[in-house]
Amino acid sequence: MTNLKRVLAGTATAIVLTALAVPANAGTLENMERERAIMIETLLSGDIDNNQRQGRMEIARTRLVDLERQVLRDKSLIGKNRPLVRAAFDNYDLTFVVHASVEKNRSVADHWLSEIGLSTQAVMNARTGRR
Numbered sequence: 001m002t003n004l005k006r007v008l009a010g011t012a013t014a015i016v017l018t019a020l021a022v023p024a025n026a027g028t029l030e031n032m033e034r035e036r037a038i039m040i041e042t043l044l045s046g047d048i049d050n051n052q053r054q055g056r057m058e059i060a061r062t063r064l065v066d067l068e069r070q071v072l073r074d075k076s077l078i079g080k081n082r083p084l085v086r087a088a089f090d091n092y093d094l095t096f097v098v099h100a101s102v103e104k105n106r107s108v109a110d111h112w113l114s115e116i117g118l119s120t121q122a123v124m125n126a127r128t129g130r131r
Contacts, residue, residue, distance in 0.1 A: 028074045029088055032067035036097060039064060043109050046128075061108055064098045072096070 039060035042053060071077070077085055093100040093115050101111035113123060 028070045032071050035063050068096045068099050
């Protein structure tokens with residue numbers, strides 16, 4: 001009976017390891033969205049100082065430039081009618097935030113804030129508090 005348990009345990013372990021070894025298949029648009037979310041989180045974080053924020057924003061900007069180019073050149077997105085693809089191209093200025101900020105000659109942070117209806121000054125004047 002113990003040999004049967006060992007074989008079953010070994011088989012179960014092999015199945016789990018095989019399932020974990022299969023890579024996730026995220027497309028170019030999903031990768032760009034994830035990186036953009038990280039950049040926005042960095043922008044809004046109150047846990048880091050301005051020097052850290054500036055460094056992280058520069059790294060995120062560099063990554064996003066590449067990812068935005070990949071999405072814009074991704075032929076597999078042509079003709080796709082998925083909500084994510086439609087929303088991405090309907091909201092160009094928010095989706096391709098780095099390219100749009102360069103086109104409008106603004107920093108990425110200022111561009112993103114203005115696109116969602118905020119100004120840098122409004123954010124700087126805001127106070128944290130409970131509603």
